[in-house]
Amino acid sequence: MKKATMTKMHPRCNEHGHTVPIKQPSKASLAQAWADPQGIATAVPDSAMPETINDVPVSAWQGAPTDAAGWEALVAGLSFTEPPVPSAPGKKPAAGVVTIEPDGRVWVVAPTNAFGGYRHTFPKGKLDGLSPRASAIKEAFEESGLQVELTGYLCDSVRSTSVTRYYTARRIGGSPAAMGWESQVVMLVPISELRGITSHPNDAPILKALPAKAIVIYEWGLASGHRVLDTLAGHFTRYGEWPTRIAIPTGMHEGLREEILSPYGWRLLTERLKVVATDAGALCAYGARGQEHSYDTNGPVDLRKRASEWIWNVDLT
Known part of the structure; x- marks a missing residue:
């Protein structure tokens, strides 16, 4: 007789207050993976985390904004430049973020139950009344649990229903184990391993633009x-x-x-x-x-x- 398995539920409810089943739960990596610049480290909801990663504390972001004004305040005064968002008839604007660690690894999320056909991707979402910059840090928090600071423009990705503006960012707080219901895994992946992890065609522009942006803090040209x-x-x-x-x-x-x-x-x-x-x-x-x-x-x-x-x-x- 086949042994019955219990359905695992995400500890965070969706926007309607409903619990979300995780059809194929993942496992967290061993603790030492977080300190290995060449290793892939994996967090699942509420998994144990080290106290710090690359000398930045890891703890759930308790003071995250709760309204549009709060999110916009976090991006006020950012000085980097960016080109106009490409126009595409019938496609809605969206924003996403690629957060880069000092050791060269990048934060990647696994959408719950591979939503949208993505096994792994980067936090992104529709603007919902926010500026692209504010939306990017909001999506980073909701999907990865991270508190980030934007550092520059990365690229644009024209998708089937949206045009997504991507930014680079650095982590200044938060915890991947506090990921929202939209993600069932948050991973820290070396740039050299990204092509084997993020294989969706919509992420191709990101993989092309990312290596140079991970190396340079400010716009190259000095x-x-x-x-x-x-x-x-x-x-x-x-x-x-x-x-x-x-x-x-x-x-x-x-x-x-x-x-x-x-x-x-x-x-x-x-x-x-x-x-x-x-x-x-x-x-x-x-x-x-x-x-x-x-x-x-x-x-x-x-x-x-x-x-x-x-x-x-x-x-x-």
Whole structure:
């Protein structure tokens, strides 16, 4: 005789106050997965969580807004720019968010019972009277349990019934175990593993745009960042091989680490070659056999695309 199984109910009710069955419940990952930058960590509703992830506390967001004014207040004063939302006749505007951790992992949700045909995706929803920015952080909270701060524009996805504006964000609080009823799993996934996790065609624009945005904190184009790429490319052009070390003037070094690159981007850069600060004021790349290429003496070489692909495997130019 086949053993009967009990239906698991989501601990949070839907917008009508009804309980929601989870047809195929998932399991939470082991505690150590949350601390492993290369690992996939999984939370299910009300599962045990570490006290912190990447030094940010993990606890349910108790003071989340309860009205439109409260959500709009959280995005007032954000200074990043974004293009106009594309118009598409018959399609409603929506907003979503991709939250990136300092270790390079990204927060992904599994809609309850694979709603809409999504096994895994990113928080999103219709605007319902909110601005796209306010709607994005509201959806992040409702679907993933996270308290986030938007950091920039990511991309737009034209879907069957909507045009969704996506933003990048950083987590500043909340807990994935406090996810709302629309999600049955919240995961932390390395960027390199996303294509095997988020396979829905509607998420393709996100996967294409995300790697560069995960590496750079602010909009790319600052002169110091370009000069670094030019110097690396100049060494490659002169000697046919990439340098193993780059000396960067102290002020530029600090700006690159604190203002241009994300912690994840800085980690990838320093894994690729040794980066040192210098008071000499010279921006110079050095090879394994003593080769040297100075930005100021030898001039720039405009192969930024090649250099950024070498470091991060993405095009930042």
